[in-house]
Amino acid sequence: MKVKVECTATYNDLQLKKQINRGELITVSKERADELVSLGLVRQIEVIKEDKKENAKLKSKTEKAVRSKKIK
Numbered sequence: 001m002k003v004k005v006e007c008t009a010t011y012n013d014l015q016l017k018k019q020i021n022r023g024e025l026i027t028v029s030k031e032r033a034d035e036l037v038s039l040g041l042v043r044q045i046e047v048i049k050e051d052k053k054e055n056a057k058l059k060s061k062t063e064k065a066v067r068s069k070k071i072k
Helices: 030-038 052-068
Strands: 002-007 011-013 018-020 025-029 042-048
Touching: 002 030, 025 030, 025 042, 030 042
Parallel strands: none
Antiparallel strands: 002 025, 002 042, 011 018
16 A cells, blocks of 8 residues: 655655655655654655556466466
8 A cells, every 4th residue: 555645854765765855745655654654754645545456457467477487
């Protein structure tokens, strides 16, 4: 699950390897958003639910790739 957050203080994000400025909107994982909120660096704006159709397409493509791999 992804979460859109708004930065409330400028900070250097070590995971994203860039500076996040106050007022900037970024999308991060739910776990990362919880961590940043607890540090007082961001506030949660929106929870982005994953599209089940998109997940099905990705799963199908992955299965096809695995099946097509020949093992000797």
